[in-house]
Amino acid sequence: MKVIIDAMGGDNAPQAPIAGGVRAVNELGVDIVFVGKTDIIKNELKKHAYPSEKVSIAHAETLISNHEEPAKAVRSKKDSSIVVAANMLKNGEGDVLLSMGNTGALLAAGLLIVGRIKGVLRPALATVLPSAKGPKMLIDAGANTNCKPENLVQFGIMGSIYMKGVMDIEKPTVGLMSNGEEEGKGDELTKETFPLMREAPINFIGNIEGRDVMEGTADVMACDGFVGNVILKTVEGMGSVVGREVKSIFTGSLLTKLGALFVMKGIKSFRKRMDYREYGGAPLLGTKKPVIKGHGSSDEKAVFNAVRQAKKFVETGIIDEIVKHIN
Amino acid sequence: MKVIIDAMGGDNAPQAPIAGGVRAVNELGVDIVFVGKTDIIKNELKKHAYPSEKVSIAHAETLISNHEEPAKAVRSKKDSSIVVAANMLKNGEGDVLLSMGNTGALLAAGLLIVGRIKGVLRPALATVLPSAKGPKMLIDAGANTNCKPENLVQFGIMGSIYMKGVMDIEKPTVGLMSNGEEEGKGDELTKETFPLMREAPINFIGNIEGRDVMEGTADVMACDGFVGNVILKTVEGMGSVVGREVKSIFTGSLLTKLGALFVMKGIKSFRKRMDYREYGGAPLLGTKKPVIKGHGSSDEKAVFNAVRQAKKFVETGIIDEIVKHIN
Numbered sequence: 001m002k003v004i005i006d007a008m009g010g011d012n013a014p015q016a017p018i019a020g021g022v023r024a025v026n027e028l029g030v031d032i033v034f035v036g037k038t039d040i041i042k043n044e045l046k047k048h049a050y051p052s053e054k055v056s057i058a059h060a061e062t063l064i065s066n067h068e069e070p071a072k073a074v075r076s077k078k079d080s081s082i083v084v085a086a087n088m089l090k091n092g093e094g095d096v097l098l099s100m101g102n103t104g105a106l107l108a109a110g111l112l113i114v115g116r117i118k119g120v121l122r123p124a125l126a127t128v129l130p131s132a133k134g135p136k137m138l139i140d141a142g143a144n145t146n147c148k149p150e151n152l153v154q155f156g157i158m159g160s161i162y163m164k165g166v167m168d169i170e171k172p173t174v175g176l177m178s179n180g181e182e183e184g185k186g187d188e189l190t191k192e193t194f195p196l197m198r199e200a201p202i203n204f205i206g207n208i209e210g211r212d213v214m215e216g217t218a219d220v221m222a223c224d225g226f227v228g229n230v231i232l233k234t235v236e237g238m239g240s241v242v243g244r245e246v247k248s249i250f251t252g253s254l255l256t257k258l259g260a261l262f263v264m265k266g267i268k269s270f271r272k273r274m275d276y277r278e279y280g281g282a283p284l285l286g287t288k289k290p291v292i293k294g295h296g297s298s299d300e301k302a303v304f305n306a307v308r309q310a311k312k313f314v315e316t317g318i319i320d321e322i323v324k325h326i327n
Numbered sequence: 328m329k330v331i332i333d334a335m336g337g338d339n340a341p342q343a344p345i346a347g348g349v350r351a352v353n354e355l356g357v358d359i360v361f362v363g364k365t366d367i368i369k370n371e372l373k374k375h376a377y378p379s380e381k382v383s384i385a386h387a388e389t390l391i392s393n394h395e396e397p398a399k400a401v402r403s404k405k406d407s408s409i410v411v412a413a414n415m416l417k418n419g420e421g422d423v424l425l426s427m428g429n430t431g432a433l434l435a436a437g438l439l440i441v442g443r444i445k446g447v448l449r450p451a452l453a454t455v456l457p458s459a460k461g462p463k464m465l466i467d468a469g470a471n472t473n474c475k476p477e478n479l480v481q482f483g484i485m486g487s488i489y490m491k492g493v494m495d496i497e498k499p500t501v502g503l504m505s506n507g508e509e510e511g512k513g514d515e516l517t518k519e520t521f522p523l524m525r526e527a528p529i530n531f532i533g534n535i536e537g538r539d540v541m542e543g544t545a546d547v548m549a550c551d552g553f554v555g556n557v558i559l560k561t562v563e564g565m566g567s568v569v570g571r572e573v574k575s576i577f578t579g580s581l582l583t584k585l586g587a588l589f590v591m592k593g594i595k596s597f598r599k600r601m602d603y604r605e606y607g608g609a610p611l612l613g614t615k616k617p618v619i620k621g622h623g624s625s626d627e628k629a630v631f632n633a634v635r636q637a638k639k640f641v642e643t644g645i646i647d648e649i650v651k652h653i654n
Contacts, residue, residue, distance in 0.1 A: 145514035210560025233537025249593030259589025266576030
């Protein structure tokens with residue numbers, strides 16, 4: 001199993017992708033090929049110990065930054081780390097691609113270079129979010145806007161296959177994100193999607209609402225990518241505001257610091273459960289080969305967990321299952 | 328100033344609407360007419376002391392429950408508390424209407440009975456949410472799905488007028504909720520809306536994202552009601568999950584209870600700032616007379632604050648301002 005890692009993508013590149021990747025070589029036994037500027041990667045690798053036969057480098061002269069227009073950049077920058085990595089995946093020089101870089105560029109590379117599975121109308125970005133009932137999937141989390149009902153149904157099918165394979169949930173429940181629980185609620189898109197969902201080969205539980213995101217009512221939450229992106233960022237933003245606030249309360253005085261000591265164990269355990277770094281990255285579902293988008297702010301631990309997830313993505317044959325179920 | 332309160336609507340009716348209303352009579356000097364079953368209201372009023380000339384009752388034989396189809400119920404149940412109250416507002420038997428009941432029914436009553444301001448295409452439900460930078464407005468929070476660009480622009484204008492009048496913000500900033508900050512980001516609706524927003528008589532600051540909801544980047548967040556409803560409920564759901572979790576951490580053992588004592592003051596102050604009950608209800612903006620939707624789970628304090636807000640809604644002449652600016 002060889003994992004292709006875009007060593008240049010993300011806020012903490014190249015340190016985090018390389019540290020996390022090397023840790024995965026040592027602890028999970030995978031092979032890794034790092035894609036990016038050879039001298040930079042070589043330099044960074046010197047900090048780590050690993051079996052040298054399991055790590056290689058593929059040179060890419062440039063990179064696509066977060067500010068570039070994705071599709072245009074993918075078309076024009078053939079020597080960027082994301083494009084080189086996507087071509088390697090396509091050509092079988094690795095089993096799965098992981099990048100913490102420009103989300104749009106990775107999606108465009110997935111679509112234009114790796115290619116769609118036959119029958120998949122639009123591949124989707126699927127994010128695994130923490131909830132009161134464990135990790136749940138939000139799909140689409142931002143790859144597609146102005147979706148059609150057929151897109152949402154495919155998101156439900158692909159999400160179910162992934163949650164079964166990678167998260168070991170036997171019959172994942174699928175909810176349709178709407179503005180009310182009752183069947184009649186929704187906008188034009190969700191109202192048209194509802195009856196199609198009921199006919200689809202999934203464990204459909206009906207409409208869900210925003211409050212179900214953190215309650216964890218459904219294993220797979222299907223929605224348009226505009227809505228999914230807004231949900232994802234609302235949750236992240238709220239997490240960061242609450243986190244800052246709690247920190248400031250706890251460090252207010254000597255007394256609050258003492259109080260914090262007593263509750264720190266519980267707080268830490270809660271934070272761990274709510275930590276995006278525990279859940280790896282966001283798989284792109286619907287491409288011919290597995291592509292995973294790691295969080296832009298990923299540290300070594302987040303990259304390591306994303307590689308573990310990438311390994312499971314390949315081993316469980318998710319792609320073959322999607323091919324089998326979508327037509 | 329006379330406030331019309333639907334005494335039968337909400338999870339805690341009739342106790343909370345009546346207790347909160349009576350408190351407003353005593354502390355704010357408003358007149359109140361409670362609408363609902365006379366004997367039930369009379370019985371409840373016995374628990375309270377107030378100047379009798381400032382409180383009256385308007386009889387309504389039935390009510391519209393949360394499970395009824397709103398528009399149909401408003402058309403058929405002429406003797407329900409919401410319909411009676413809306414007719415009183417229309418006929419000038421009160422200055423503002425407050426209900427904690429069925430949201431859809433109140434919206435339908437606002438539209439069908441109270442009526443739209445000339446030029447307002449679709450009245451919107453505007454919710455005031457807490458944020459790191461104080462209360463901010465989310466408009467539309469669920470009244471309208473499948474909006475047109477012109478609707479969103481009007482939401483921005485009406486929201487600005489309200490935030491200036493009721494929240495005393497001199498030049499409220501308006502953000503367009505999207506899936507990215509850059510001008511080119513968005514779905515078809517927001518991309519078409521962006522240039523219109525820039526031409527509108529508002530302090531438009533461009534696209535905002537989900538993370539800006541809790542950060543409080545814009546005073547007015549304009550969006551389609553489907554998206555607004557999902558945001559609102561996502562925030563509420565996350566608040567409730569985090570609240571439950573913190574409570575369980577603090578009550579875990581004698582030691583954590585002791586620790587909780589030391590940080591309780593800070594936690595309480597934070598909770599107060601994040602408490603929807605502090606911010607009153609959600610105004611319906613765009614109707615000929617002021618209508619406010621109180622939270623379904625409102626207690627006495629939330630109702631009291633909603634009446635205070637209703638008073639300001641009337642006194643600051645928001646409706647005249649909307650008439651002046653929309654055409």
